[in-house]
Amino acid sequence: MIEIDVSLARSTGFHLKANLRAPETGVTALFGRSGCGKTTVIQLVAGSLTPDSGHIRVGDTVFYDRQAGINLPMEQRAVGYVFQDARLFPHMTIENNLRYGERRTRRPRTIQFDAVVEMLGVGHLLKRRPHTLSGGEKQRIAIGRALLSQPRLLLMDEPLASLDEMRKGEILPYLERLRDELNLPILYVSHSIEEVLRLADAVAALSDGKVIACGPLSDVLSRPELLPVIGRFDIGTILDCTVTAHDPDLGLSTVSFADGELRVPLVGRPVGAPARARIRSRDVSLSLSRPMDVSVTNRISGTISAITRAEGPFSEVELALSAGRLSSLVTQESVLRLGLEPGMQVWAMIKAVTVDSRPPGFHSPGAEFVSPPASRPARPAANPPQDPPALRVISGGSPPKGQT
Numbered sequence: 001m002i003e004i005d006v007s008l009a010r011s012t013g014f015h016l017k018a019n020l021r022a023p024e025t026g027v028t029a030l031f032g033r034s035g036c037g038k039t040t041v042i043q044l045v046a047g048s049l050t051p052d053s054g055h056i057r058v059g060d061t062v063f064y065d066r067q068a069g070i071n072l073p074m075e076q077r078a079v080g081y082v083f084q085d086a087r088l089f090p091h092m093t094i095e096n097n098l099r100y101g102e103r104r105t106r107r108p109r110t111i112q113f114d115a116v117v118e119m120l121g122v123g124h125l126l127k128r129r130p131h132t133l134s135g136g137e138k139q140r141i142a143i144g145r146a147l148l149s150q151p152r153l154l155l156m157d158e159p160l161a162s163l164d165e166m167r168k169g170e171i172l173p174y175l176e177r178l179r180d181e182l183n184l185p186i187l188y189v190s191h192s193i194e195e196v197l198r199l200a201d202a203v204a205a206l207s208d209g210k211v212i213a214c215g216p217l218s219d220v221l222s223r224p225e226l227l228p229v230i231g232r233f234d235i236g237t238i239l240d241c242t243v244t245a246h247d248p249d250l251g252l253s254t255v256s257f258a259d260g261e262l263r264v265p266l267v268g269r270p271v272g273a274p275a276r277a278r279i280r281s282r283d284v285s286l287s288l289s290r291p292m293d294v295s296v297t298n299r300i301s302g303t304i305s306a307i308t309r310a311e312g313p314f315s316e317v318e319l320a321l322s323a324g325r326l327s328s329l330v331t332q333e334s335v336l337r338l339g340l341e342p343g344m345q346v347w348a349m350i351k352a353v354t355v356d357s358r359p360p361g362f363h364s365p366g367a368e369f370v371s372p373p374a375s376r377p378a379r380p381a382a383n384p385p386q387d388p389p390a391l392r393v394i395s396g397g398s399p400p401k402g403q404t
């Protein structure tokens with residue numbers, strides 16, 4: 001478990017009072033608006049800033065404990081740090097940049113040079129110098145350098161922020177591979193909900209220097225207190241599912257969750273594997289009776305738990321499901337015409353579902369928030385980045401359409 005419970009008052013009047021626990025596996029996103037304190041938290045963990053009070057622990061290692069008088073120097077914390085910009089040494093070759101961290105560490109070399117070069121696809125760049133690389137290539141080298149310092153924890157502070165959309169799209173599969181293949185916890189700062197949805201297993205949401213929610217991604221992103229922070233309709237519904245069937249002839253898979261099943265575009269994972277389904281609110285329409293003569297295959301019955309006026313002519317209707325909530329964006333005119341009210345039983349028709357395949361063996365880290373695992377099992381290998389990304393892509397372009 002990673003435990004951070006710190007406070008820090010800055011000269012500018014900003015006051016951080018952050019309390020969060022993150023699992024020692026997978027990616028935990030620190031998410032929130034600009035200026036909420038994400039980078040400050042990362043700097044406190046790295047040791048480049050010292051809190052006024054509190055403690056920071058990563059597994060058995062105490063980084064900082066004000067009461068016990070412990071403040072581990074940066075080099076003994078053994079964290080890898082990847083910044084927005086790559087910060088490579090301009091006079092060194094790419095190979096020497098990569099080996100820089102490796103040479104200086106005293107930790108056991110569990111992450112090997114060749115494996116990192118292969119994983120990040122940078123073998124052809126080794127003899128070059130940083131100024132001849134693209135922004136995305138530089139960032140991959142920065143990630144490699146951080147990994148080769150054999151960190152116990154990787155800190156990534158908006159590593160894609162300085163890249164254009166195309167470069168971001170190129171680098172994301174490498175980050176997914178890192179997440180899936182290395183047994184290394186990652187604290188990942190972002191204010192892009194798309195990045196968080198694609199990469200994170202867990203989320204700590206910050207607002208005005210405080211952690212307002214922390215836990216497994218699908219739990220946190222469905223909490224109403226987060227709506228002002230993340231933007232009301234960006235997210236929709238996240239459902240943790242299991243792949244239950246494939247129908248290659250029709251190009252469809254079936255994924256099941258607590259309240260039923262969804263037919264989705266073919267998922268590149270075996271039956272039994274976990275998958276994360278994302279349903280945008282605007283892709284969910286409602287019917288008072290069981291829809292029969294409609295083209296939409298995915299229909300779920302639920303009880304309206306809340307109706308909230310949204311911007312413009314829209315309202316958000318929330319259905320309570322065992323698996324969480326399902327959100328539908330409809331016009332206020334439809335709310336009035338259908339007489340929708342909390343407590344009513346309705347049918348939701350889901351026009352499109354995006355499925356983010358998780359690697360086999362992935363489990364929602366929810367339980368780990370309560371009690372840390374005794375050991376950290378290695379995650380099995382995921383698809384290499386060159387695999388067709390269609391079903392992994394949550395951001396960018398139109399999501400793969402469900403059956404309409």
Ligand SMILES: Nc1ncnc2c1ncn2[C@@H]1O[C@H](COP(=O)(O)OP(=O)(O)OP(=O)(O)O)[C@@H](O)[C@H]1O
Nearest residue numbers: 010011012014033034035036037038039040041191
């Ligand atoms: N060196 C500093 N001295 C004083 N105040 C600072 C310093 N650096 C940052 N701050 C303030 O601390 C607050 C949090 O900054 P921080 O960089 O942690 O936010 P952030 O969430 O990472 O923002 P962004 O997403 O824009 O990077 C801001 O109000 C900022 O102005």
